[in-house]
Amino acid sequence: xxxxxxxxxxxxxxxxxxxxxxxxxxxxxxxxxxxxxxxxxxxxxxxxxxxxxxxxxxxxxxxxxxxxxxxxxxxxxxxxxxxxxxxxxxxxxxxxxxxxxxxxxxxxxxxxxxxxxxxxxxxxxxxxxxxxxxxxxxxxxxxxxxxxxxxxxxxxxxxxxxxxxxxxxxxxxxxxxxxxxxxxxxxxxxxxxxxxxxxxxxxxxxxxxxxxxxxxxxxxxxxxxxxxxxxxxxxxxxxxxxxxxxxxxxxxxxxxxxxxxxxxxxxxxxxxxxxxxxxxxxxxxxxxxxxxxxxxxxxxxxxxxxxxxxxxxxxxxxxxxxxxxxxxxxxxxxxxxxxxxxxxxxxxxxxxxxxxxxxxxxxxxxxxxxxxxxxxxxxxxxxxxxxxxxxxxxxxxxxxxxxxxxxxxxxxxxxxxxxxxxxxxxxxxxxxxxxxxxxxxxxxxxxxxxxxxxxxxxxxxxxxxxxxxxxxxxxxxxxxxxxxxxxxxxxxxxxxxxxxxxxxxxxxxxxxxxxxxxxxxxxxxxxxxxxxxxxxxxxxxxxxxxxxxxxxxxxxxxxxxxxxxxxxxxxxxxxxxxxxxxxxxxxxxxxxxxxxxxxxxxxxxxxxxxxxxxxxxxxxxxxxxxxxxxxxxxxxxxxxxxxxxxxxxxxxxxxxxxxxxxxxxxxxxx
Numbered sequence: 192x193x194x195x196x197x198x199x200x201x202x203x204x205x206x207x208x209x210x211x212x213x214x215x216x217x218x219x220x221x222x223x224x225x226x227x228x229x230x231x232x233x234x235x236x237x238x239x240x241x242x243x244x245x246x247x248x249x250x251x252x253x254x255x256x257x258x259x260x261x262x263x264x265x266x267x268x269x270x271x272x273x274x275x276x277x278x279x280x281x282x283x284x285x286x287x288x289x290x291x292x293x294x295x296x297x298x299x300x301x302x303x304x305x306x307x308x309x310x311x312x313x314x315x316x317x318x319x320x321x322x323x324x325x326x327x328x329x330x331x332x333x334x335x336x337x338x339x340x341x342x343x344x345x346x347x348x349x350x351x352x353x354x355x356x357x358x359x360x361x362x363x364x365x366x367x368x369x370x371x372x373x374x375x376x377x378x379x380x381x382x383x384x385x386x387x388x389x390x391x392x393x394x395x396x397x398x399x400x401x402x403x404x405x406x407x408x409x410x411x412x413x414x415x416x417x418x419x420x421x422x423x424x425x426x427x428x429x430x431x432x433x434x435x436x437x438x439x440x441x442x443x444x445x446x447x448x449x450x451x452x453x454x455x456x457x458x459x460x461x462x463x464x465x466x467x468x469x470x471x472x473x474x475x476x477x478x479x480x481x482x483x484x485x486x487x488x489x490x491x492x493x494x495x496x497x498x499x500x501x502x503x504x505x506x507x508x509x510x511x512x513x514x515x516x517x518x519x520x521x522x523x524x525x526x527x528x529x530x531x532x533x534x535x536x537x538x539x540x541x542x543x544x545x546x547x548x549x550x551x552x553x554x555x556x557x558x559x560x561x562x563x564x565x566x567x568x569x570x571x572x573x574x575x576x577x578x579x580x581x582x583x584x585x586x587x588x589x590x591x592x593x594x595x596x597x598x599x600x601x602x603x604x605x606x607x608x609x610x611x612x613x614x615x616x617x618x619x620x621x622x623x624x625x626x627x628x629x630x631x632x633x634x635x636x637x638x639x640x641x642x643x644x645x646x647x648x649x650x651x652x653x654x655x656x657x658x659x660x661x662x663x664x665x666x667x668x669x670x671x672x673x674x675x676x677x678x679x680x681x682x683x684x685x686x687x688x689x690x691x692x693x694x695x696x697x698x699x700x701x702x703x704x705x706x707x708x709x710x711x712x713x714x715x716x717x718x719x720x721x722x723x724x725x726x727x728x729x730x731x732x733x734x735x736x737x738x739x740x741x742x743x744x745x746x747x748x749x750x751x752x753x754x755x756x757x758x759x760x761x762x763x764x765x766x767x768x769x770x771x772x773x774x775x776x777x778x779x780x781x782x783x784x785x786x787x788x789x790x791x792x793x794x795x796x797x798x799x800x801x802x803x804x805x806x807x808x809x810x811x812x813x814x815x816x817x818x819x820x821x822x823x824x825x826x827x828x829x830x831x832x833x834x835x836x837x838x839x840x841x842x843x844x845x846x847x848x849x850x851x852x853x854x855x856x857x858x859x860x861x
Contacts, residue, residue: 226265231255339427408432412446483533505598508538509572574601578611630845674706702734730760790819
């Protein structure tokens with residue numbers, strides 16, 4: 192098959208690894224390719240089968256592809272799908288199938304009743320939101336045979352949920368203020384299966400009301416939209432009921448359909464609002480290029496003062512739609528109050544928005560690309576170029592030029608997204624080709640001078656002489672969204688070394704740094720447990736080092752991941768402790784095994800403060816680790832202060848992996 196004939200539909204990213212979605216028009220049929228040249232080629236009806244199983248989270252196999260939740264295997268490529276990645280694939284496949292005008296008569300669909308119901312609902316269109324709600328409620332009653340099916344929606348302008356279906360149901364209202372525990376559970380859940388409302392603490396706040404209505408079992412599907420929790424599907428039984436996996440899968444799919452209805456309703460409402468405002472307020476919503484350039488400098492100054500990052504996205508259409516307002520409306524409909532959009536004319540637009548976490552710029556550009564592709568179609572020839580302030584540029588002119596250059600690179604490549612991150616492509620290729628190396632730095636027990644652990648430190652080997660440390664290239668990885676891929680590579684290499692040398696000294700631990708991207712993936716603990724089990728290693732031999740500042744992203748969610756990691760036996764170290772301190776009352780939730788104090792605290796000048804933090808670590812049941820030890824005087828002082836472990840050039844510099852064996856043998860009893 193001619194490789195040139197493949198057309199790119201969507202450049203997706205899963206686990207920070209590219210997952211290309213392509214199509215190929217032939218006279219007799221259309222083919223779809225997932226995962227690039229080494230991926231899988233499917234016919235449209237096979238893609239629809241995969242779509243149904245992604246929606247139901249049920250296994251599916253094909254000669255070139257397989258889905259075994261959460262793993263998706265495409266030819267020679269494999270991906271672990273987070274919930275957000277799974278939903279992105281569902282949306283992308285649905286859009287692609289609509290565009291290639293799939294005819295269901297080409298091949299039979301899955302025959303199971305509940306799956307067939309989902310397919311029929313998915314292909315339905317509803318005149319009003321109420322029609323869609325009624326149809327979803329009726330489908331749930333018919334397939335699950337429940338006592339009650341209700342749909343709660345967030346009431347506009349408040350934080351309450353309003354009972355919407357059926358109309359004769361009680362007008363009970365709940366809110367985060369009156370039911371804080373229940374709302375916390377909903378915000379973190381997709382499907383909440385309550386077998387017995389009289390015993391489950393998650394609905395304790397609702398128990399009196401549920402008892403008065405005779406409800407003994409509940410299954411709730413939280414519908415999450417771009418604006419947060421949008422609604423809840425609420426299924427009831429009068430007797431305690433153990434919800435089966437099929438019932439939960441069916442409920443989750445109904446929740447997904449409800450979410451699409453809510454987004455469609457929001458889009459219709461927003462579009463109507465935009466149309467009404469366009470004539471009166473267009474200068475406020477869509478700036479000209481000159482106005483945008485004039486406002487750019489003060490916005491960058493404000494961002495610098497507030498230590499915030501901004502993303503500048505340059506957008507180019509090869510074939511602009513006849514109605515130029517189409518792309519303007521699409522951009523305006525999704526902007527926040529702090530965002531800025533400009534029409535540069537001739538199919539050129541520019542977008543400025545805030546980026547709130549590492550890797551967020553790439554995600555922002557991807558969302559814009561998907562939204563515009565869905566609105567404008569493939570024929571528009573869409574190209575996006577992204578540059579970040581202050582990471583990629585230090586002033587307005589440089590930021591503007593970098594975004595324009597990235598957009599030009601995207602156009603030269605035939606469309607898609609390009610980042611202005613320096614060396615981002617080089618780093619991605621280095622990961623793929625295995626050009627990174629690991630060096631290992633020892634940590635010693637200060638009381639006995641015995642080797643306790645070795646920390647894995649990544650090095651990027653560029654050319655014949657250049658070795659870049661992790662501190663030099665990690666900012667590139669963060670901006671380019673490559674942190675999770677880098678973590679995965681490091682874990683694989685560290686476990687390989689641990690397997691080889693566990694017979695030399697099984698007591699020596701291997702430590703490695705972990706990013707927020709991996710921690711935010713709820714499947715990470717299971718993935719790590721499987722990798723450790725494959726090599727018959729003891730999980731306690733692995734220490735994951737997490738910077739304290741990482742936990743500030745979402746402490747509630749990340750503490751759950753840390754708890755899961757502790758549950759499989761992995762040890763947790765808080766790195767650079769004291770540099771970005773957590774509230775002390777939150778430290779216990781993290782249950783750290785090590786506190787690695789920031790080098791700035793492990794000095795003679797800060798001895799009294801270091802002593803207090805050592806006592807804090809011991810009170811938490813953790814070992815205190817002194818970092819950055821550069822002299823024997825400093826080593827002796829930290830030993831006197833009660834530190835358990837020490838690390839620094841005075842104790843040992845990082846060594847390449849090939850010298851690790853000598854370090855392990857020499858280090859015992861040093």
